[in-house]
Amino acid sequence: MPEKKNEVIHAALLGAGTVGGGLYRLVKKMKKEIPHRIGCELDIKKVLVRDASKPRKGIDESVLTDNWDEILNDKDIQIVIELMGGTSLAKAHIIDALNAGKHVVTANKDLLAQHGEEIFAAARENNCDIQFEAAVAGAIPIIRPLMQNMAGDNITEIMGIVNGTTNYILTMMTEEKMSYSEALKIAQEKGYAESDPASDVEGLDAARKLAIMAQLIYHTNVTFEDVYKEGITAIMPDDIRYTGELGYVIKLVGITKLTEGKVEARVHPIMLKKDHPLASVRKSFNAIFVKGEAMDEAMFMGRGAGSMPTASAVLGDVLDVMRNIRMGCCGRVQVENYRDIPVKPIDETKNNYFIRMKVEDRPGVLAEIANVLGDNKVGIANVSQKDTRDGVADLLFIIEEVKESHMVEACCAMRGLDCVYSIANVIRVY
């Protein structure tokens, strides 16, 4: 075993934004500690930025470059740390780097959720490491546990709160009784939400992370496009209040499981019993709940975003690559989709549902609606009437497990009834 003490491994950092800047600071801070832990030093030799003439606080000017080729052609640089984001330039650089035999650490969920298979294949072909712990749920260790700790088990289901913005908004709506728009505004003020919040609140960000996890545990290609996405913009204070009274909290989750030989992969609001471990995950925290045949249940909670938490996950990966370089075993853990499992359309999934509807307040209405539900093979687990006012009542149903297509048809049919003024919301129940 070659023991090359005090050797230096050089890396290049692509991007000096929030996470890139955080990583640079963290590497500086841990400089003396790293050789003790890994057996060699880490040097960030180059930092790729759009404008190299613009000074970056805390980053030595001499390492800044806006020329990718300077990094690609530098034989000293063995690791490329991609924190620039985006899917076109980042993809090109990563593929370039792998083809040049450089190892890659990335936090780019957009890229992996869209082009994961191509990137993983390039890593395999070049016997290179591609590590991406920070791409899913920031500082929470989940990629390594799924790929290594749980490699001897069959993971049957993952349910995760993997978007801090929406979890913060839902927490404010629940605990502070805010409306969606009030909560969004606070989230934006606190820096938890972007000025254009669509990617978070529409569930797109969560869908990217879910696609990556689904691929890892089912060993089949699952992309962002395959994931059903439904955000939180339709959640009203009445939904929060009524579901709370029924003993539930509403969370935006990503769920993937294997049913009837197909992969379910979906992001949508869900009602969780208050004693479910995910129910108590508050504010901007993320958490991932995993079920396995042998391991039973586990949950991982932590910071899903933020400069330093994300940087800590990235640096963990970089150090792991350094171990592999020293031991000559890069490419030790690879992603390989050795299965080809179809993704199940949301219509074919089975769920319990909560329905909140505005109906005419007179005897016989419940019977009419119950008949329509029954005709569509939809069973009622629980029904209650609330807030009758001016001849209008709120009618709440909890529906027994049923195929989503039946539920959709039943809603269509109910909307056709004169006594039904509106179906205010339908939320899936865990």
Added chain:
Amino acid sequence: MPEKKNEVIHAALLGAGTVGGGLYRLVKKMKKEIPHRIGCELDIKKVLVRDASKPRKGIDESVLTDNWDEILNDKDIQIVIELMGGTSLAKAHIIDALNAGKHVVTANKDLLAQHGEEIFAAARENNCDIQFEAAVAGAIPIIRPLMQNMAGDNITEIMGIVNGTTNYILTMMTEEKMSYSEALKIAQEKGYAESDPASDVEGLDAARKLAIMAQLIYHTNVTFEDVYKEGITAIMPDDIRYTGELGYVIKLVGITKLTEGKVEARVHPIMLKKDHPLASVRKSFNAIFVKGEAMDEAMFMGRGAGSMPTASAVLGDVLDVMRNIRMGCCGRVQVENYRDIPVKPIDETKNNYFIRMKVEDRPGVLAEIANVLGDNKVGIANVSQKDTRDGVADLLFIIEEVKESHMVEACCAMRGLDCVYSIANVIRVY
């Protein structure tokens, strides 16, 4: 990179008890899946048992042996999976195996908490893998996250519920208002507690796991003997009730942190605010709460014991060793204590405290007691009087952070007061 497809790696299993039997079944079940994930097959060639003539359900008779040398001298066997438990024979076999160049996977917390440094040194000297994910908190991925994911961060504190038996007992005492002995009886009936429960209820089991974790994060030798241990046998229903009224739950935790250049390592009951993530970890579940400078906070929850959950963690390790064997990089991750940090005696630690005492019910008593506390530099955060009956009152204090030695002296002095009938309990508060 040598790609030896469909190669077989042979292992020996030591022990065919609860976990050993579970592992054997799990390997059988995952037989066809493993080559897809790791690139080669796993074969359990030998199983070491005390009496090889006694048939074991589900285990092929031909693999049973009671002769260790048969395993040690078998050049085919590259991995030894030690699930026999105990610290003498298990230690000898593990050292033998490592010296013979065999890699070791073990779930033996007793052994590692006592002789970890010696065993890790033997692994390093022989460039062998020693993996022990299942030794701490069963199926919860914690060793790999601490050693790899968090290698780029400084972990400042770990607080863990790492004993399912005591967590189950405390949950029953809290939720079902049972006494300690009632809850213990139920735990024994359900198989969560041994007929001699001392190792669990005295905090010894938790102390072993804590010693292992402290060693990994502070890179200094911390053994079972170094850990302060206080169990749950003194927790009374009154403690549960009163602390509940104050907004706390009582949990048995292991805590390790660095303060004033020393390692704190201690297992004792603690009062946690009800909204702390560990507070909602119920029944026999384990959970570990980790704080790091960059990563902020994370929590890991899952099954800390049980045949199949523990086996899943063991098999994850075995598969990781197989990856290393294939890639020629065994010994890739080693435990090395490159620091020498003293352990802080419990007397020197600082804590908040809850005191429950029986006092004479007359005016002036509180002033007398408050004077004694003040004389001993102990500040009062909160005081309340409860359940006055027959001239005796329950007096409850929450004490501001103070050095434990001052608290001990203050308790001594209070016991000397005529108005103090007894100090019923003192519990540390987080």
